[in-house]
Amino acid sequence: MHRIPLAAALLGLSGTAAFGAGVERSPQSVGILFEEGNYGEVTFGLLLPDVTGTDPAGTRSGDMASSFTSARVGFKLDVNDRFDAALIIDEPIGADTAYPFGTGYPLEGTTATLDSVGVTGILQYRFDDRISVHGGVRSVRTSGGVRNLLGVYDLDTSRETDLGFLLGAAYEIPEIALRVSLTYNSEITHDFTATETVGGITQPQSRFSTTVPQSVNLEFQSGIAEDTLIFGSVRWVDWAAFDITPDAYTGSVDPGNALVDFAGSATTINLGLGRQLNDNWAVAGAVHYDTGTGGEAGNLQPVDGTRGASVSAQFTEGGVHIGGTLRYDRFDTVTTRQIGAEFADNSAWSGGVSIGYSF
Numbered sequence: 001m002h003r004i005p006l007a008a009a010l011l012g013l014s015g016t017a018a019f020g021a022g023v024e025r026s027p028q029s030v031g032i033l034f035e036e037g038n039y040g041e042v043t044f045g046l047l048l049p050d051v052t053g054t055d056p057a058g059t060r061s062g063d064m065a066s067s068f069t070s071a072r073v074g075f076k077l078d079v080n081d082r083f084d085a086a087l088i089i090d091e092p093i094g095a096d097t098a099y100p101f102g103t104g105y106p107l108e109g110t111t112a113t114l115d116s117v118g119v120t121g122i123l124q125y126r127f128d129d130r131i132s133v134h135g136g137v138r139s140v141r142t143s144g145g146v147r148n149l150l151g152v153y154d155l156d157t158s159r160e161t162d163l164g165f166l167l168g169a170a171y172e173i174p175e176i177a178l179r180v181s182l183t184y185n186s187e188i189t190h191d192f193t194a195t196e197t198v199g200g201i202t203q204p205q206s207r208f209s210t211t212v213p214q215s216v217n218l219e220f221q222s223g224i225a226e227d228t229l230i231f232g233s234v235r236w237v238d239w240a241a242f243d244i245t246p247d248a249y250t251g252s253v254d255p256g257n258a259l260v261d262f263a264g265s266a267t268t269i270n271l272g273l274g275r276q277l278n279d280n281w282a283v284a285g286a287v288h289y290d291t292g293t294g295g296e297a298g299n300l301q302p303v304d305g306t307r308g309a310s311v312s313a314q315f316t317e318g319g320v321h322i323g324g325t326l327r328y329d330r331f332d333t334v335t336t337r338q339i340g341a342e343f344a345d346n347s348a349w350s351g352g353v354s355i356g357y358s359f
Helices: 006-014 247-253
Strands: 039-050 068-078 083-090 095-098 111-126 131-149 153-157 160-173 178-185 188-198 206-212 215-225 228-237 266-276 281-290 306-317 320-331 347-358
Touching: 131 178, 131 188, 131 206, 153 247, 160 188, 188 247, 206 247, 228 281
Parallel strands: none
Antiparallel strands: 039 068, 039 347, 068 083, 083 111, 095 111, 111 131, 131 153, 131 160, 153 188, 160 178, 178 215, 188 206, 215 228, 228 266, 266 281, 281 306, 306 320, 320 347
């Protein structure tokens, strides 16, 4: 029963691009560590959001959330009977904002981007077939920019690369496909150089710090019947530690306030069922809930809190695994700071394709 494909479960959780709380783009799963033998996987995702709001005067923003793609690459190697190693490349955080021109909305023409690349190396030690520990080092490279905010403000940041770590443990009962893993990911702090323009005048370069927040992941699965698996995860992220506070913005454009920050932490819950149909095909379905960070939403990403569902299918032939996921999310209603616009009845479709190979 334990070979009900773990990859099918993971497709329900991370095989698609998704809006997480804050500016999250990756759930930082370590599930690849538990694939049997040597394994490699590439996942591609596409998200198509529809996000609009209305300010107190009744002016609509137009669809301001750009579609985006994501990619994740993972490799896992059996070193020996006790040690496994994994390498994961993903996009930990990100944002793509583009308010359309011609709406009359206060932020028309404003664009913003946040780009990152994460590289994580993990080593796992197995005490026996039930208990293991894992740990590793994570490198994240991040940069960002804003154009035409409120018609007066531009920002470009330097590209910074900094390190963090992860630590965790797992408990398994292979006979019933039971596994529970807990992983802590440390915060990573970037010290950016900011180039800002206010009203067409370039300001003196300045420095500011931004923290990619710490997080805790609980991932679990268990066989509940022949060829049937329940799986899920609970993820907590300390988004209250994240802010973007360049000097000219906080000093003159919006005195005393951050360009981007969040009121509190967020918890994401995923729960699903996987079913092995035959030697080649497996299917999975999952539901997803994100609490959001609370408080007023920022204008550059006015979504906070989601509820959704996904369906996945995987085909296996020999060592090749090909899977796909389709997901739908509804965003909670939020009110934005400064402008006081209401963003309601917004949603996103997303899909993903994963190709894995066991060897």
